[in-house]
Amino acid sequence: MLNFLLAVGFLAIAVFYLKHRHRTRRHWRQIRDMIGAIADGHRPPSFIQHDEREWQQIALGLEKLALQRERLESQISREGFNLQAILSSMSEGVMVVDVDRVIRLANRSLLELFNLKTAPVNRGALHTLRNAEIDAVLREAIARGEPQSREIDLAAPSRRLAINAAPVRDSGGAILGVAATFHDMTRIQQLEQVRQDFVANVSHELRTPLSIFQGYVEMLRDYPDQPKEEIAAALDVLFKHSKRLNLLVEDLLTLARLESHEHEQKVEPIAPAAFLESVKRDWTLKFQAAGIHFGLEVGEQLPGICGDGFQLEQVFNNLLENALKYTPTGGHVTIQAERALMSDGGVELEIRVADTGSGIPSADLPHIFERFYRADKARSRALGGTGLGLSIVKHIIHSHNGTVRAESRLGAGSTFILRLPEVA
Secondary structure, three states: HHHHHHHHHHHHHHHHHHHHHHHHHHHHHHHHHHHHHHHHHOOOOOOOOOOHHHHHHHHHHHHHHHHHHHHHHHHHHHHHHHHHHHHOOOOEEEEEEEEEOOEEEEEEHHHHHHHOOOOOOOOOOOHHHHHHHHHHHHHHHHHHOEEEEEEEOOOOOOEEEEEEEEEOOOOOOEEEEEEEEEEEEHHHHHHHHHHHHHHHHHHHHHHHHHHHHEEEEEHHHHHOOHHHHHHHHHHHHHHHHHHHHHHHHHHHHHHHHHHHOOOOOOOHHHHHHHHHHHHHHHHHHHHHHOOOOEEEOOOOOOOOOOEEEEHHHHHHHHHHHHHHHHHOOEEEEEEEEEEEEEOOEEEEEEEEEEEOOOOOOOOOOHOOOOOOOOOHHHHHHHHHOOOOHHHHHHHHHHOOOOOOEEOOOOOOOOEEEEEEEEEO
């Protein structure tokens, strides 16, 4: 009987041990599968449900680990999106390289600056950008551990860039790489050159009349008892150059207002035919006095336009003033207006101001709308031009969303073609 009871006890213990071992193995397999799922970035479909405290604690820990991983991934995703949004919106090129100067990050602006077809990640900066100066700046920033700045010139495409390279460090201060920004200075350089040329041109234009003023004023001061005829002649010269100075200052102020957009346009509907008839009336007597035939040809169904009437009058005053100066007696000046079709099917008003004057050399034609540019400098000054009229014309027409261009041959006259969009 005792042996039977012992046998039953051993059997019960064996059964309990086997069941416990099977359950434990099953739980460990579940834990292994859950850990594998978490490691692969997936959320386990379920966690261990058991009454035993130890298994509940393990399951709770794994659940917290999975939730924390999800939060971290979500945070990393948001930060990555924010970083990409910032880099994509920056006009400056941005590049991050490691200590071996291998590119780890580059934004779209960098690709555009260097005409790169694809993102150059995991490629050497020197091999990708093919510029030894940029590579030298990166090497200096890594070697010295300090920000480096330099302006460099690119040959192809022709651009001037300002590069700023700053070391990137870890929490312990060790250098991990360099973050470099590239700013395109080409436009700024061009504007600076334009400013310098403008100042030089203004100084040149003012120097001649001012020196004449000074000479005649000194003469009148030192020799006040000269004959009346000589004094009158001197005053005529002073008056002539004072008018020239006044015209120059007025044109400079007009151009400054147009470029700074200080003048608020009074935009209103304009009937082209009536507007051009008014322009013709204003100039008819001047052309008659010069012995020049002046005509107006208006097509049918001209499109209506909107604009600042005073500014558009300035456009035609400048163009007709030039035509009057450069067209000889017996010549012709004509304004033609017609309806013109655009390439996209839209409609524009095209106005041509044509003369039979001296014309413009082909080499000068691309530059005539530049400030102070004169095709015939000596003759233009002799006729009282400031060299700013056509620049004012260009600014006004562009501010009306229109275009202006010129066609001319030396000795065969000139034609200025204006196009203004139709307003429904």
